[in-house]
Amino acid sequence: MARRRFFVDRIHDNHAELTGDDARHLARVLRAQPGQRYEISDNQRAYLAEIAAITAHHVTFAILEPLPPPPPQPEVTLYAALIKFDRFEWLIEKATELGVSRLVPVNAERTDKGLATAAAKRIERWRKIAHESSQQSHRLRRPEIAPAEPFTGAINDASPLRLFLDEQPGAPSLSQASSPQGAIAILTGPEGGWTARERTAAMSAGWKPVSLGPNILRAETAAIAALAVLSQTATT
Numbered sequence: 001m002a003r004r005r006f007f008v009d010r011i012h013d014n015h016a017e018l019t020g021d022d023a024r025h026l027a028r029v030l031r032a033q034p035g036q037r038y039e040i041s042d043n044q045r046a047y048l049a050e051i052a053a054i055t056a057h058h059v060t061f062a063i064l065e066p067l068p069p070p071p072p073q074p075e076v077t078l079y080a081a082l083i084k085f086d087r088f089e090w091l092i093e094k095a096t097e098l099g100v101s102r103l104v105p106v107n108a109e110r111t112d113k114g115l116a117t118a119a120a121k122r123i124e125r126w127r128k129i130a131h132e133s134s135q136q137s138h139r140l141r142r143p144e145i146a147p148a149e150p151f152t153g154a155i156n157d158a159s160p161l162r163l164f165l166d167e168q169p170g171a172p173s174l175s176q177a178s179s180p181q182g183a184i185a186i187l188t189g190p191e192g193g194w195t196a197r198e199r200t201a202a203m204s205a206g207w208k209p210v211s212l213g214p215n216i217l218r219a220e221t222a223a224i225a226a227l228a229v230l231s232q233t234a235t236t
Contacts, residue, residue, distance in 0.1 A: 004030075005039040005046070005138045007131065011063060016040055016049065018059040022135075027056050039067065043141050070140055075101045075183040076230055079154045081108040081190035082115045083219045085122060091220040092126050096133035096143055098227040103130070105148040110192040119148040151198055155205040159185035164202050165222055166209035167193050174210040174229045184230060188223040 006026070008016040018026070018040075026032040032051055040049045040061055046069075049061035078100045080091060088105070095103055105126075107116040127145045134142040155162075163177055164187035187207060194202070203209065212225050 002138065003037060003039050003048075005041060005135050007135060007142060008040050008042055008061070011040075011042050011047070014063040015052065016042070016061045016063065018061065019057060023054075023057055023059045026051075026059050027054055032059070037064070039138070041140055045069070046140055073099055074230070076227065077102040077104065077157065077159060077183070077185045078223060078227065079104045079106050079149075079157070079185065079187040080223050081106045081151075081188060081219060082111045082119060082148065083191055084112075085115065085118075087218075087220045089126065089129055091223050092129050092145065093133045094224045095227055096130045096139070097137040098224065098231050099139070100143050100227055101141075102144040102146060104146040104154060106154045106187070107148055107150050108190045109151065109195045109198055110190045116148065123147055152201070154187060155202050155207060157185045159183040161185070162205075162207045163187070163210045164194075164207045165189060165212060165226060166199065167211075167216055168199070168209065171209040171211040174212055174226055175232075177208055177210045186226055186230070188226060189219060191219050 006018055006022050008018055010016070032054055034051050034053060037048060037050050038061070040047050046067040048064045048067055050064055051059060052062040053060040076099065078095055080088070080103060082088060082105050083091075092103060105119055123145065130143050130145050160182045162185045163174065165174070187202065199209070212222060212229070217225060
């Protein structure tokens with residue numbers, strides 16, 4: 001069984017401290033004891049570590065050895081149009097598992113205005129979901145969960161390769177348009193898809209339309225399918 005991984009703020013003198021919910025989970029749920037070994041990451045490198053001391057709210061780790069770094073992957077920024085929050089939270093969890101580097105909620109023309117207004121109050125919850133999903137999937141780094149942006153701000157991204165999912169016929173497939181090299185930005189739409197004005201603005205800003213096939217997918221399904229294609233492209 002793979003060891004659990006936890007994120008720590010920093011490593012100093014070959015020791016690291018863990019507090020908050022993760023420390024309480026180790027102490028109260030896992031009933032961890034001194035001498036037990038876990039993986040930890042400071043968001044830069046991962047290490048094998050041993051519990052040196054533990055209380056109900058605080059864990060001290062002693063570093064044993066660094067762990068091999070994972071193979072390099074492209075830096076992927078996902079601009080995801082806001083959808084109902086239960087489905088958006090699922091999207092964050094799965095996008096984290098699939099290795100997204102940065103996730104930016106987007107206020108599109110067809111985004112429910114109540115969602116856009118309430119998004120600022122959800123950002124810390126979304127970051128907590130990404131934190132927990134990063135530990136579960138043994139990521140080296142947690143993704144950045146950015147504050148929501150308007151569509152006009154999202155399309156100003158300067159990544160070398162910028163792709164937006166489009167249900168209109170004629171767009172090349174995502175697997176053909178993507179590249180395993182360099183940073184990638186991908187823009188996924190709301191329920192109901194992009195408006196003609198948004199589609200024109202994205203292409204005018206240098207974004208390329210891409211397709212996931214003939215079926216019309218739910219917004220959260222499309223975002224995760226796109227990340228799965230990109231992660232597969234990076235490994236081939």
